[in-house]
Amino acid sequence: MTRAIIGMVAAALIAAAGTVVVIGVHRPATSAVGAITPAAAEEAPAPIYFQDPDGKPFYSPTPRKTPDGRDYRPVPAGADVSFDEDAPAAMPPTPAASAGSGERRIKYYRNPMGLPDTSPTPKKDSMGMDYIPVYEGDDSDDGFVKLSPGKIQRTGVKSEPAARRVIRTMVRAPGTIALDERRISVIAMRSESFILKVADVTTGSHVAKGQPLMEIYSPSVSSAAAEYLATITSKTIGGDVAYGRGSRQRLMNLDVPDAAISAIEKSRTVPTSIEWTAPRDGIVLERNAIEGMRVQPGGVLFRIADHSVVWALIDVAERDLGMIAKGQPVAVKARSFPGREFSGKVDVIYPEINKETRTARIRAELQNPDLILLHDMYVDAEIDTGTGEAVLSVPDSAVMDTGSRQAVFVDKGQGRLEPREVKIGHRGGGYVEVRQGLADGEAVVVSANFLVDAESNLKAALKGFAEGAQQ
Structure with a gap:
């Protein structure tokens, strides 16, 4: 906030009422707070306004008293508020004197309250405040925001170069x-069968591939086993090999475990019961097998998942x-x-x-x-979701996003900041990708950029007031 904005608010409120309240005004540490003695008042310069004796943000253009009867404290021009260390003196030099001394030339003077009023010569406003000089170059329209070194230090403006980084967006x-779904097995009979015995396996038990689950008797399986055994015997004395393969395939179609088929081939006997084993490692999710029960084709007895x-x-x-x-x-x-x-x-x-x-x-x-x-x-x-490729990026705090537009302040050095519109991409890890509008290595403002934006808007408004008054 500058002196001009504070003055503008004070002038408007003083004109509307005898007392105003100003928020956010800070008085320099060297300003004395308290009543001025009569002897000191005779030597003190004429006051420009009056303030509450306790230093509260209450002001009046004329002498007045507090509710408890105390006088408001007069504030002379030398004790007025100033936030700029390079603020002009109380009586700035005239344009002719400035030109003769070799200093910057003063173009005009603007109202200290920020009102649209300018003057070619020094003057005072209705409250006795001096008009502020505007030097050549201060109001140049080159698109840059200019800040003094003192203001940069006070506002905490910091810059960081844009660089290529790998952005990780989580x-x-x-x-x-x-x-x-590919690791679930269902054990179901493909022919009418009877369960003779069930192993000590329950729902939730972990089983290994080939572990016995139950013993069953199936007339269809026994018939296929006898046929296969006869084929094996005849093959040894010159039987049909193709017919033997078909008999074995019939057992496989009935889903008889490979271990049971191998046992038939070794023993050369037709078994009265077949031992059914687990087809994979896993946990038993479902167990419907009960000793002595009759099972129809398609009936699910076990469900095992890996x-x-x-x-x-x-x-x-x-x-x-x-x-x-x-x-x-x-x-x-x-x-x-x-x-x-x-x-x-x-x-x-x-x-x-x-x-x-x-x-x-x-x-x-x-x-x-x-x-x-x-x-x-x-x-x-x-x-x-990152691609693993390095992209041009800047810190998140450098981008001012309005929703439809994004912009950054490019640091050109010597207090010159250039506002520039950019196109952004992915965000992650405290950085944002810049796809357009910025080159690798260009320094951008990463802190206090909203204060810089407010400063640029303020200067644009004051310039508009001055141009309107000159016209």
């Missing part, structure tokens, strides 16, 4: 664990779907096991959107050697 989304590899089904928000691609790395953390992380890649992007949650589902395959990831378990996923 998409975070919740998900659930699901079984791999948990060593599972799926993570992740629900990504619709707005983030455009950044997701197959093959991107996925890091999954289970809420039940903090500190553990499971890695995978995006395998499938399902071609549908949930109309209720407006999310898209993607699938990642995860290794689960410890079998701690269970079906329907909740997980949190992070998808790295």
Whole structure:
């Protein structure tokens, strides 16, 4: 905030009422606060306004008293507020004197309250405040914002060069664990059978491939086994080899385990019961087999799933779907096991959107050697959508985004800042990609750029006032 804005607000409010309240005014540490003695008042210069004796932000253009009867403190011109260390003196030199002394030439004087009033010579306003000189070059229309070194230091303006960096944009989304559909096995009979015995296996038990599950008797299996045994015997004395292969295939079509067929070939006897074994390593999800029961063709007796590899089904928000691609790395953390992380890649992007949650589902395959990831378990996923290529980028704080336009301040040195419109891309890791409008190595303002933007808007407004008054 500059002296002109404060003065403009004070003038407008003083004209409307005898007392105004100004927020954000800070008096220099050297200004004395308190009543002035009569002897000092005779030597003090004429006051330009009066302030509350306690230093509160209450002002009056004429002498007045507080509600408790104390006089307002007179404020002389020398104690007026100034925020610029390079502010002009109380009585600036005339244009002729400035030109003769070799200093910068004064073009005109503007109203100290920021009103649209200028003068070619020094003058005072109605409150006795001096008009502020405007030097040549101060109002140049070259598109740059100029700040003094003192103002740059006070506002904390800092610059950083644009550079090429690898931007990692993480998409975070919740998900659930699901079984791999390709690793589920169902044990069902293909012919009418009777269960003679069931192994000590229950739902939730872990079984290994080839482990016995039950013993069954099936008339169809026994008939096929007798036929195959007869074929084997005849083949040894010159039988039809092709017919023998067909007999064995019949046993395989009845889903008889390979171990049982091998036992028939070795023993050369027709078994009264067949031992049924587990087709894969996994956990028993379903057990319907009961000793003595009769099983019709198609009846499911066991369902076994391999948990060593599972799926993570992740629900990504619709707005983030455009950044997701197959093959991107996925890091999954289970809420039940903090500190553990499971890695995978995006395998499938399902071609549908949930109309209720407006999310898209993607699938990642995860290794689960410890079998701690269970079906329907909740997980949190992070998808790295970065390309791995270095792109031109600047810190997030350097970009002023209005929604439809983005701009940065380019530091040209010596307090000259150039506002420039840019086109941005991905964000991540505190940086934003700049696709257009900036070159590699150009320094941009990364802090206090909103203060710089306010300063540039203020100067543009004051310049507009001065040009209107001159016209």
